[in-house]
Amino acid sequence: MNYFAQVSGENLQLARAELDALVKLCPFNIEITWLGRVAKLQAASNPTEFLLDRAALVKRAGILMGEFSHEESIIEGIIDDSWKDNVLPSDRFSVRTICIESEYNQKERVKIEKELGAHIQSITGAKVELRSPNSNILVIILAGRFLVCKSIESKLRHLLREREPGKKPFFHPSMMNSILARTMCNLAGVRPGNTVLDPFCGGGGILCEAAYIGALVIGIDKNWRLLEGARRNLSAINSKYSVIQADALHLPVQTVDHIVTDPPYGRSSSTRGTESRELLDSLLRKAPSILQSSGENLCVCASSDMGLSEMIRDAGFRIGHEIKMIVHSGLVREIVTVNL
Incomplete structure (x- = not known):
């Protein structure tokens, strides 16, 4: 069967990396073909x-x-039985x-x-019901092709916006956004x-999302106020x-099993007298003895001027994903997964 996923366009490299990582977690094989921000997925079971x-x-x-190369093929290109399987007589559907x-x-x-x-x-x-359909047919128009899909919108993205740091019981400016x-x-x-361990957990932004996934989380920090907030x-x-x-x-x-962390950097975070690079270097060298299995089980987000990638290679490890994210003119984040 063929499936699709449309990712956000703010940072396409990051969105593709996330989907690629999730595909590896599925209990069945999925083949991905990327068409810009749309992934075509071929799988024996539905991963939606x-x-x-x-x-x-x-x-x-x-x-x-x-999938069609001409608009004229859309109507006749899908057999009647396929529509009957995907749109029931009791459905209220929309096409957009x-x-x-x-x-x-x-x-x-x-x-x-x-x-x-x-x-x-x-x-x-x-x-046909345009205001509150329970079945959504979506035609994605790309350069030179049309994808006809039965589409489901993400509810998680709304929930993540409701879980932003400022809406949590405790807030600190250094906390990472939920997305x-x-x-x-x-x-x-x-x-x-x-x-999941976050050795620089601060107010617990990363730990909260790991917990929502269903993980058991451990947070470490020197700052008691931030730790109490977490x-x-x-x-x-x-x-x-x-x-x-x-x-x-x-x-x-x-x-x-995993280390996911955002080491201290910037004006609103404190290293309590210890250089950020020293903290990060120490973590990288201890990670192999802490993590129970090999693989890309370590994900770090740091300021690009910390030289994270160079530190990882100097420690003798391979980089899985290496993604830059511009936050504002004074801060570029570097998100890296480490293959131990």
């Missing part, structure tokens, strides 16, 4: 629910019913079009929506039941957690 439950940067996903990296005039888009809607209605007996925190957990391959945030979501006031240079942890 899993991807929408986990991915921070997937906007929508679903069944890819047909979106253009991605292509130009298509509004009049032609409306024509496609009306003609395809009437065609589906004549085959299935379902009613990036979830993305980093996905890049590290976090699964429900895994143990405890408040984790308690609010009824997660299984431990928070420990300790020095990241001397981690009081034996083994974990």
